[in-house]
Amino acid sequence: MGMAEALFPATRQKVLKLFFLRPDAEFALREVIDAVGAGSGAVQREVARLVDCGLVFQDHRGRQKRYRVNRESPIYFELASLVTKLLGPESQIDAALQPLYPEIDIALLYGSVAKGVDHAGSDVDLLLVSDTVSLEDIFETLDPAERSLARTINPTVYTRSDFRSRIVKQQSFLTRVLDGPYILLKGNLDEFGISRQSGQD
Template sequence: MKLLSTFLLHPEEEFYIRELTRLLHEQINSVRRELENLRRIGLVRARHRNRKKYYRVDPDFALYTELRGIFAKEIQSESPIVSSLRKLSDIDLILLAGSFVGTECKVDLLVVGDIKKEMLEALLLQDSSLKNMKYSIFSRADFLYRLSLQDRFIRDIISDPRHLIVHNVIAKEINEAKEK
């Protein structure tokens, strides 16, 4: 499971065996065996570079999108920042992108609602892995206005199927704004 999630949540990265053993805290033989199994079924590809064998996920694998979705949803449901934000009553939308789902994006977290920047930063500082998180905060009115104007940033982040909307109480308003 650790190996699968590493590849599926970091699709642009390549890893060599020793790097994976250190990252996952697993024995080299078990990592090697599982890599070979994943390579045999087509989920990962291998290539040699600088006398090392590098592995990366194959995005053309038949079940890649489904597997990635499963792992991304599992990660976001366990994320402390998501559970903390869901507890706040004035949050209308939480969208995970970038490092949360293994994509390149201008932001990792998009929050729509009545939340102060300082409060979000305090929540992010509670987890040391989130201290360099890129985020954007919008009021509901500003977000819907920018969406209705076809603002490129908003449109791109909302329409990317790899991004996960984990909390959405304004789905109807979003659809109406998209149709204008």
């Protein structure tokens, strides 16, 4: 059992993910039910709990109720951070890639996710180093995470020799990626002559 499963029931995970990974969005109850993909009664109960404890606002628009996360809640930032760590791109992509990890030397996230400036519409940028895994394998493996996140995942794949060669030649794209914030999911960059710690300048 993962940490998210230990802390939150399955339906609550999906409801929290919907609201806290899309903090600028608001939803009708039917939209929440459709997005979560669980029974309407279970979703309504979870939403009602979040409203009752002040984590979600309920607004009335004519006959329709609209829901959005309450950023003024005293625990908003702490819970948003926890939801992001447990249910966000880093966690979901890491979990999705587990079956391929024996064949992957390096897996890291870069771009807006690593910088902490991503939003619900942001693509997720992923860099992989492998001599055996194909792009087709990667797209197939990442498909459930992509659908769950409702975001496009953009993988870039290098062989070990190509990755090492581009580092030595200081290829502009890789230089930008490795000089900027990144989140190392798997592997050791030291063997490629990169000693900077993940996500640090």
